[in-house]
Amino acid sequence: MLQVCDTTVGPISVDLIEPNLYLGGLAAAKDKDTLKKLKISHIITIDTDPLPRQIVEMKCLTIKFIQLLDQPKENILSYFDETHSFIEEGVSKGNVLVHCYFGVSRSATLVIAYLMKKFNLKFSDAFERVKLKRSIVYPNPGFVSQLLLFEKMKYIIDKNNMGYKIFRLSLAAEEFKIIKILPQNFLECIRNDPDSERSLLGPNIFKCKKCRTVVAGFSNLITHENENQVCKKSFFIEPLEWMNVTQVPKGKLYCPKCQNKLGSFSWIESCQCPCGKQIIPAFYISPSKVDFSNLQLKNYLLNV
Structure with missing residues (x-):
């Protein structure tokens, strides 16, 4: 569904992916009328900044904020478990909106990971399932690699998994280069x-x-x-x-x-x-x- 709204973040864009689970952009999360219309009770914001105070302070909302850039080297994998639990709780009590700035990469990655774990799906199948409902989803290459690793680990964070060890060491190396x-x-x-x-x-x-x-x-x-x-x-x-x-x-x-x-x-x-x-x-x-x-x-x- 699309409608004109805040010109600083573009038109409202939000789609129902699964019963009680919506995926969208910042414009949807900032619009009180949209939140009320969709009966949103839980919001996951994965972006560089939290939602405005007038939204965060709404008593009818439970909000989780994850500060993360849409960059391939960002560690989004570490949030899969906690966001899965948050979404599970949210859909049992109301409707959940997962969003980033445009609802294309970061938030889409979290929703894909949720479906993979919930329904025991391969990445490719979960991706197509989400894309069927929201055609613009496109996780960046680094996030795709982390989703594929999540699949290989059977949807749990296995610290003894070889792929996970290499992933963590590569992240550590990137940080080492910056701060010595x-x-x-x-x-x-x-x-x-x-x-x-x-x-x-x-x-x-x-x-x-x-x-x-x-x-x-x-x-x-x-x-x-x-x-x-x-x-x-x-x-x-x-x-x-x-x-x-x-x-x-x-x-x-x-x-x-x-x-x-x-x-x-x-x-x-x-x-x-x-x-x-x-x-x-x-x-x-x-x-x-x-x-x-x-x-x-x-x-x-x-x-x-």
Whole structure:
């Protein structure tokens, strides 16, 4: 439905996507008559600025504001769980409006993610379902990648998922380039050092070849594909506490016990795997500097 309204944000544009769930632009969210007509009780605003006070202070509305730019590198994935819960609650009590500035990218991404999780849909099917009701939806490429990752994680934020690990590290690297330090909200990217005692029970570990200190676990590997298969030509791993890399953009990696050089790292520059793949950020352990303790890891290296 379209009608002339606030000239600063264009005409009102809002569409019913599912029963009790609307997707639109800022003009619709700012117009009291539209909100009353559609019986909106809950609003998700995902934009650079919150709604005007006269809307926010309406007692009949429950409003959630997410400050986010429509940029591919923005982390919209982290909001999928909370917006899903908000929408679920809203449609059970009234009508929900999800909006950004134009109702094309950011808000559309949240609605697509909601449908994916609610109906167990692939991204492509959820996208077409939304586009059928609102033809102008067009999430930016970065948001599409995050929706595809959401699909691969089976609609939950799985911090142990390889794609998620790489996604978080890439975001951390972008922040590192700007402020020259790892931001507080990315410190979870630095994993705890391997527990040596526990490693003895499950020997999927890397040991310093010189002093036998455990420096990483098999689960710390960061893998990538080469010719549609997991590349086995290099050892890129997650950043670990012993590396001390939160305030240094690049450098060498030394064994925390004997100081033997094990590899190198960089938040800001790519490292090329022997397969040709450029990895950034990169935390690399040289195969010649470590030993591998079990058959599982040997099979990983030798099974081609």
